Amino acid sequence: MERKTRMILALDVSDREEALKIAEDVSEFVDAIKVGYPLVLATGLEIIRELAEFAPIIADFKVADIPNTNRLICKQVFEAGADAVIVQGFTGRDSLDACIEVASEYRRDVFVVSEMSHPGGAEFLQPVGEAIARMASEAGAFGLVAPATRPERVKKIRKIIGDKLTIISPGVGAQGGRASDVIAAGADWVIVGRSIYKAELPKEAASEIAAEIEAELRGE
Ligand code: XMP
Secondary structure (H helix, E strand, O other): OOOOOOEEEEOOOOOHHHHHHHHHHHHHHOOEEEEEHHHHHHHOOOHHHHHOOOOOEEEEEEEOOOHHHHHHHHHHHHHOOOOEEEEEOOOOHHHHHHHHHHHHHHOOEEEEEOOOOOHHHHOOOHHHHHHHHHHHHHHOOOEEEOOOOOHHHHHHHHHHHOOOOEEEEEOEOOOOEOHHHHHHOOOOEEEEOHHHHOOOOHHHHHHHHHHHHHHHHHOO
16 A cells, blocks of 8 residues: 555445545545445445545454454455455454465455544553554554544554554544644554545545645645
C-alpha cells in the first residue's frame, strides 16, 4: 500500500450503488478503501473486486478464531481480491501466525488490532495493547490498528514498534479524533468513515481532511 494521501476510507454503507459512487468520487483522496461486515453482508463478497478498481482494499473482518479457521477465512478474503485483512491480536500468536502465513502465500498484508478506538476499547483491550503490538512486530505483520481517539496511545505504540510496522488509525471525525493529531502522533494512515460517507458532499469532505493532513505534514 502506497503512502500518498495517508487516508483510508471506511466504506460502511450497505448499498452497492452508493458504495461504488462514493468510492469513485473520493478515490483521488484515499490510499485504500476499508470494507467490513456492513457492506459485505449487505452486498456480497464480490463488492471487494468491484471496489478494487478504485483503490486497494483492506478487508476489516477482525478475524479472531483458532488458527485453522483463521487460515480458511483469510484464504477466502484474498481469493475475493482484498489486498489486506484486519485481524485481532488477542487470540494469540498461533492464530496470528496462521493469518500471516496465508497472507504471505498470496503476497498480501495483515493488520493487527492492538487497541480499539471506542470507549469500551479501554476496558479489556487497552491493558494488553502493547503486548499485542510487540507480538505483531515479532510475527512479521505489516501493520497495527491503533485508536485515533487516543493519539497518546498511537505515540506510545509507535515508540514500541519503531518503524518496523505501519499504523492505521480509525476514530477520526465521528468518534472525535483529529486527522492531523494522529498523523503527528505517528500514524501512517488515518481511517475515516462517517465523516466522509455521510457528508452531503463526500468528495468535499475527503478533500478537506486530505488538506488537513497535508498541512500537518508540511509542518503548518
Ligand atoms: P467512523 O465512521 O467512526 O468509522 O469514521 C471507523 C471505521 O473503523 C472501524 N473501527 C475500528 N477498526 N479497530 C479496528 O480494527 C478499531 O479500534 C476501530 N475503531 C473503528 C469501524 O468499524 C469503522 O469501519
